[in-house]
Amino acid sequence: MRSFFDYIPGNSFLHRLNPLSRIFLSFMISIACFSSKSHLFLLLMILLNLVLAALAGILNRGMELLKNLSKFSVFIFVLQVLFVRRGEVLLEMPFNIIITEDGISTAIIIVLRLIGATMPLALMLSITQMNDLSNILVVKLKIPYKYAFAFTTALRFIPIFASEMSAIIEAQVSRGVQLDTKNIFKKTRLILPLCLPLLITSMKKIEGSAISAEIRGFYLRTGESCYRKYFINWNDVGVLLFAVILFISAVFSNNIKL
Amino acid sequence: MIRLQNVCFNYDRDRTLTDISFHINKGEFAAIIGANGAGKSTLCRLLNGLLKPSSGSVEINGLDTGHTKSSVLARQIGFLFQNPDRQICRNTVAEEILFGLELLYKDREFIAERLEKVLSMFGFSAEDNPFNLSRGERQRLALASLIAVEPEILILDEPTTGLDYKECIEIMEIVREMNKKGTTVIMVCHDMEVVLDYAERVLVLSGGKLIADGETRSVFCMNDVLEQASLIPPQMASLAGRLGSGFEDVFTVEEMTELILEKSNEKRRVEV
Ligand SMILES: Nc1ncnc2c1ncn2[C@@H]1O[C@H](COP(=O)(O)OP(=O)(O)O)[C@@H](O)[C@H]1O
Ligand SMILES: [Mg+2]
Numbered sequence: 001m002r003s004f005f006d007y008i009p010g011n012s013f014l015h016r017l018n019p020l021s022r023i024f025l026s027f028m029i030s031i032a033c034f035s036s037k038s039h040l041f042l043l044l045m046i047l048l049n050l051v052l053a054a055l056a057g058i059l060n061r062g063m064e065l066l067k068n069l070s071k072f073s074v075f076i077f078v079l080q081v082l083f084v085r086r087g088e089v090l091l092e093m094p095f096n097i098i099i100t101e102d103g104i105s106t107a108i109i110i111v112l113r114l115i116g117a118t119m120p121l122a123l124m125l126s127i128t129q130m131n132d133l134s135n136i137l138v139v140k141l142k143i144p145y146k147y148a149f150a151f152t153t154a155l156r157f158i159p160i161f162a163s164e165m166s167a168i169i170e171a172q173v174s175r176g177v178q179l180d181t182k183n184i185f186k187k188t189r190l191i192l193p194l195c196l197p198l199l200i201t202s203m204k205k206i207e208g209s210a211i212s213a214e215i216r217g218f219y220l221r222t223g224e225s226c227y228r229k230y231f232i233n234w235n236d237v238g239v240l241l242f243a244v245i246l247f248i249s250a251v252f253s254n255n256i257k258l
Numbered sequence: 259m260i261r262l263q264n265v266c267f268n269y270d271r272d273r274t275l276t277d278i279s280f281h282i283n284k285g286e287f288a289a290i291i292g293a294n295g296a297g298k299s300t301l302c303r304l305l306n307g308l309l310k311p312s313s314g315s316v317e318i319n320g321l322d323t324g325h326t327k328s329s330v331l332a333r334q335i336g337f338l339f340q341n342p343d344r345q346i347c348r349n350t351v352a353e354e355i356l357f358g359l360e361l362l363y364k365d366r367e368f369i370a371e372r373l374e375k376v377l378s379m380f381g382f383s384a385e386d387n388p389f390n391l392s393r394g395e396r397q398r399l400a401l402a403s404l405i406a407v408e409p410e411i412l413i414l415d416e417p418t419t420g421l422d423y424k425e426c427i428e429i430m431e432i433v434r435e436m437n438k439k440g441t442t443v444i445m446v447c448h449d450m451e452v453v454l455d456y457a458e459r460v461l462v463l464s465g466g467k468l469i470a471d472g473e474t475r476s477v478f479c480m481n482d483v484l485e486q487a488s489l490i491p492p493q494m495a496s497l498a499g500r501l502g503s504g505f506e507d508v509f510t511v512e513e514m515t516e517l518i519l520e521k522s523n524e525k526r527r528v529e530v
Contacts, residue, residue, distance in 0.1 A: 176332035
């Protein structure tokens with residue numbers, strides 16, 4: 001099973017950027033999404049994400065990500081619409097449930113924000129190798145290697161756990177647990193007892209990983225141990241500027257009424 | 259019982275299985291063999307509906323797996339995976355066996371009876387913690403909880419990989435016993451000696467295609483097929499093959515011993 005974090009190799013403009021610029025750009029897109037209250041701006045940001053994905057040659061992954069985030073967003077949208085009770089009432093339903101204009105408007109913003117802010121991070125991880133990521137965290141951002149390693153290892157384990165979970169689900173379905181039901185509530189109730197095998201295999205994997213790092217001299221490693229060097233060139237400067245401009249326009253987008 | 263008709267399957271773009279057709283009757287003991295990546299596990303998953311064919315059809319007892327959920331097929335098919343830890347999800351041996359039983363049956367007396375039967379058959383003590391058992395024991399427990407529901411078909415995907423010889427034999431003897439009682443068995447196995455000892459029929463997969471399907475011994479004689487599937491026949495069979503005429507039907511150490519003794523006796527008799 002492939003996950004959204006797996007590295008997709010390539011030689012595009014974005015692949016060749018300094019990892020730090022990529023991290024900066026993706027964080028700035030996320031922050032810009034959180035700073036803006038404009039529907040249009042947020043839509044443009046999502047579009048920008050797709051354009052960047054296309055530039056990196058991973059448009060497929062981008063579309064897939066968008067599809068999955070949209071599914072998830074439906075929940076958030078419904079919750080948000082039901083909980084906001086301010087503004088002009090559009091629809092009144094039994095049990096004192098009301099749907100207001102404000103509710104719909106904020107729900108849309110929250111959903112667009114969620115999509116616009118999650119996509120760049122996932123896309124960045126798709127074109128950045130974990131090694132580069134941890135090296136950058138250590139060398140440039142001066143984060144102690146221990147923590148950088150823990151962080152990137154945790155990320156690396158997500159797809160492993162995901163595929164382990166799907167293997168466990170397969171095994172349980174095969175013995176008659178109705179996890180292949182369409183009913184989400186039933187499925188959730190059935191999945192909970194399966195967390196035991198997942199926990200046990202996870203602990204084993206993590207322990208194995210920690211031991212193998214330890215016996216290879218993990219504790220000897222410092223910031224200077226990094227073998228690869230990362231350079232900043234004009235492309236990076238361009239991208240950094242672009243990221244800053246994005247953020248500024250996010251702030252301004254709040255003042256423009258459409 | 260099990261009928262595959264022109265089954266094709268692909269995960270992403272490239273074909274994983276191409277145009278597979280075969281028919282397995284009730285009570286047969288068949289082995290699926292082939293190199294890693296040949297598509298054996300994929301084929302097993304198609305058999306119990308975890309995967310649906312991209313084209314063609316898979317029928318189990320007349321049920322089309324395309325329209326039947328795996329959790330429903332579970333009543334008829336027991337599926338043993340290579341890794342028992344994905345299956346075991348309860349804190350005691352008895353609960354683990356009960357878990358499967360309770361999913362498929364409601365009758366309390368019947369469930370209790372089955373539990374007792376399986377516990378004594380496998381010699382487990384009910385209150386043991388599954389995760390303190392050895393790897394081979396856990397595999398046996400996984401098998402026990404499948405057998406408790408007495409499925410008509412057992413599918414085993416590399417049930418003995420990673421087990422030692424004794425553990426392997428323990429598992430296989432139970433499977434053989436079930437087969438003698440009428441259970442249909444389909445097993446993926448990399449150990450050709452085990453295949454030769456237990457399976458009556460062999461299906462050979464190579465690159466997602468079914469390149470041979472026949473009686474175990476006759477398939478082990480097809481050198482071109484074995485070579486194409488990157489399989490090494492049991493050592494005695496290779497030895498017999500090299501010795502040439504007079505040794506054609508020799509596959510096991512016992513048969514080889516018998517034949518050699520016979521031949522040397524004959525020779526002595528001629529000399530006398
Ligand atoms: N979940 C999956 N997604 C995509 N490809 C897969 C998946 N599982 C297996 N494959 C591919 O299908 C082919 C057959 O795999 P598999 O059936 O597991 O082979 P075997 O069990 O014979 O070793 C392999 O090339 C493998 O890479
Ligand atoms: Mg396999």
